[in-house]
Amino acid sequence: VKLLSPHSFPTELFRRNPTDHKGDSGRGLFIGGSDGTSGAALLACEASLRSGIGLLSAIVGKNAVQPMLTRTPEVMVRGYESDLQNQVNLLAEKSDAIAIGPGLGIEASAKKILETVLTLKKPTLIDADALNLLSKYPELWDAHGHEHCVMTPHPLEAARLLNISVEQVELDRFSACMELTKKFGCTILLKGSGTLISKKQNNVFVSYFGNEAMATGGMGDVLSGVILAFLAKSRNCIESTKLAAFVHAMAAEQASNQGIIGCLPTDVSNNIRLVIKETL
């Protein structure tokens, strides 16, 4: 196990050149935020913008469209359409990376979209409900899984993916992480105190950055957004995930200087830019 260190990031993957145009900063697509969990989409996309994504499209539940425009007019946002798969395909085609899951829901239509996304073989962040879909329908991954994915389960989601109990995950987080990398052959970030990050290789990074301010709903959605931005820029799953874990946790530390209790995911997003400035 290696400690995640602020000195270990290949920052040249993420920096901009003076003559870059917006396409060079990476194009991302976010899919999620169905009714009842619409806020997840807002949190993730805002974090993605603050992490420097060049162009961001989003397909979200109807209730999330106008709030997203209001908060972040920079996102090209559309509500789910009747021909959702076609809609996803059109936007995904032009994207460097995709994030799917936060607030997606686990209905049959959600399953179909996840399948569509996986078949594109693009760098893809899989979180929250998209992980639950993989637990519920293992055949999805068997048929369409690929190594250019990043999965970011919390212990309960990890337990479901591994068909074990959450206590077993917590008892030996390292083994759980290794099992996930073995089973899915892609980049894994196991959430919790002492975040673990690993790829196919027998190589696990642990991050002790961050604090208990992160024990608040929506913090994971922000992480998804950060990973999406770095993935769209670099297309490098493991390095994007490591850097995002660091930036996310440091931004939470910064944000919680004004108080740990009552620190919100949106406060964290507002600190991402500063942390990146000092890191990249």
Added chain:
Amino acid sequence: VKLLSPHSFPTELFRRNPTDHKGDSGRGLFIGGSDGTSGAALLACEASLRSGIGLLSAIVGKNAVQPMLTRTPEVMVRGYESDLQNQVNLLAEKSDAIAIGPGLGIEASAKKILETVLTLKKPTLIDADALNLLSKYPELWDAHGHEHCVMTPHPLEAARLLNISVEQVELDRFSACMELTKKFGCTILLKGSGTLISKKQNNVFVSYFGNEAMATGGMGDVLSGVILAFLAKSRNCIESTKLAAFVHAMAAEQASNQGIIGCLPTDVSNNIRLVIKETL
């Protein structure tokens, strides 16, 4: 009567541990904010988030859904559905505490929801229209009332609950508060200059924190939100109420440093985090 003092709070009930996850910070459910008084829901939920609630769900009038997503994407918000009771039951089951009342309305459907909530016997904050419902339908409390409730009437609501005039309440606020604790057998916070807080025991606390900046509509909704957060974390009605009264009033004092006239409930919410930081 005891003076509420900043040194008297059992803060271990509200602090977080470094390894806590979001569930440990408490799960709350807010119900209210019907059309015409939708803002009450927004004010209460925002205050709850700033008071450190771990996960917050809300069931609100249709007009409040998108504004709440826009202001506080951290809330998992849903509009009232046709099968509202079932909706409430599903979300309440997973909650550590419930707040009901601000902007709820007093229609028959509102009565039915209040009944549903009371039967769950969870730590419950009852304010505004939910108090008016208890005045209008005393049989509700007779059948389903329980001690894990906090009621936060202003003098007029107190008068209605006790079937006396508001002048009688104002004439002897202490007696009115004691009558309420006797009648309902739960925690009572009687609003007004010199806020009174009491539980079953013959034990009344008075708070002189706060100032005339609080003589503005919506300040009570903020208090409801603060109580909900502390209740979800500690499940302790009297201590949550005492701490919330203090935090709310101190946040108002802080906020009114920039001017008493024109100080708004949202300004108070923005100061909650700082006050908690200095208190807990």
Added chain:
Amino acid sequence: VKLLSPHSFPTELFRRNPTDHKGDSGRGLFIGGSDGTSGAALLACEASLRSGIGLLSAIVGKNAVQPMLTRTPEVMVRGYESDLQNQVNLLAEKSDAIAIGPGLGIEASAKKILETVLTLKKPTLIDADALNLLSKYPELWDAHGHEHCVMTPHPLEAARLLNISVEQVELDRFSACMELTKKFGCTILLKGSGTLISKKQNNVFVSYFGNEAMATGGMGDVLSGVILAFLAKSRNCIESTKLAAFVHAMAAEQASNQGIIGCLPTDVSNNIRLVIKETL
């Protein structure tokens, strides 16, 4: 003509006492903000809150409801209903003062509402489209006009009210103002560089506060909101108007310190509280 001076305000009319409750701070009702000019309602209500109104209700066009909730959840806002007159009556009855006009429109339904409002004989601010309605239908004022009104025309609106040309107004603003007070027998504020304020008495005040940052659409809506707040608190038309003119102009001066060009009405609103703090 007397110069408006910061030392001339009977501030005891507007101050709060330590034991005041929200009702003591004044209850206001705003009516306006139809589709196409919805923003006027948002600007006016926000300014009213920042001027210390205790409770604010608003009846606005459908498009303005959710934006108002999002910006200022403190307002109890409702969209125009089919039985608009009844809706207005119910809310107006409980109000200390009413503001009508900004973004109201001049359709037949708007005329009917203005008539309803005038018949209530409450302290009433009449601006923008409500002034245009009075120009178009002089019989409205003849039948229902009363002295507890404040009218705030800009030169073009004044010209229409007096059936003269705008050039004639500009040529002798003092005479125009006097003509308006004579014709309507209520408080008049004639906008423009060198704002004139007068009541029935042969007594005109001129204000030279403010600057060219105010040459931006929406500044008048802010003024309407400030007047409404002071009117609801004091019910004194002439003193509310004088104080509001001063506070509004000083807030604009403060706001424009960060740049005159690009200074917006919402910037002015954000400075009202500070100016009041220093004035009252």
Added chain:
Amino acid sequence: VKLLSPHSFPTELFRRNPTDHKGDSGRGLFIGGSDGTSGAALLACEASLRSGIGLLSAIVGKNAVQPMLTRTPEVMVRGYESDLQNQVNLLAEKSDAIAIGPGLGIEASAKKILETVLTLKKPTLIDADALNLLSKYPELWDAHGHEHCVMTPHPLEAARLLNISVEQVELDRFSACMELTKKFGCTILLKGSGTLISKKQNNVFVSYFGNEAMATGGMGDVLSGVILAFLAKSRNCIESTKLAAFVHAMAAEQASNQGIIGCLPTDVSNNIRLVIKETL
């Protein structure tokens, strides 16, 4: 080629006089922001307000109406109506300048609106989809084009307008810019690192202000808004474009002081006022 210099602007064209009223600051109309690209309208209009436009109307897709009211209640915004051409004519008639394009779409209805706007012969900013429409339907310009237009293509849009490849544009940006001025006989701003600005005369200005923070989606929409404001005030195409390019780039430099990666168009808008204060 001349270097754009902060000392070269005829600032008297853009300054306000102490006795100006809102009409003197310029009336603008923005048309764009259809569903899926609604945010472009929000970004442009916000920038226009921050650049000092006196009165701003907007005709936008339905999804953009309430977000625009929420973010910038100063805009008189309407959703596309069924009789869109009539709607455009009514508002355009009262405007000093028009901006059309960002998020407009390229459907037949969009083409019809662009035609309507061009026939009015008012100072007009043409960007984004409006440029794409001119590429797709060259007959539009042949029939209705006029010199009081400003076109702001990025290299890909320039390539389409000239029927050459984007590589050819990038290879000799100067020639491409001159070709565009020759072909359209109006003011051209060719985006990219080393922005080029030219009018009919054989006279090209180059701006090296700005930095890689601008390599983010939505930055061009902000520029459109700035140009609209200056055009509405001065009706001078070339001077408005030169000043806007400078102000936009300097505001981006200011905004990016807090971090280049994650700097957003809305951050740039928030810095426009300060830059104008120091420039005009």
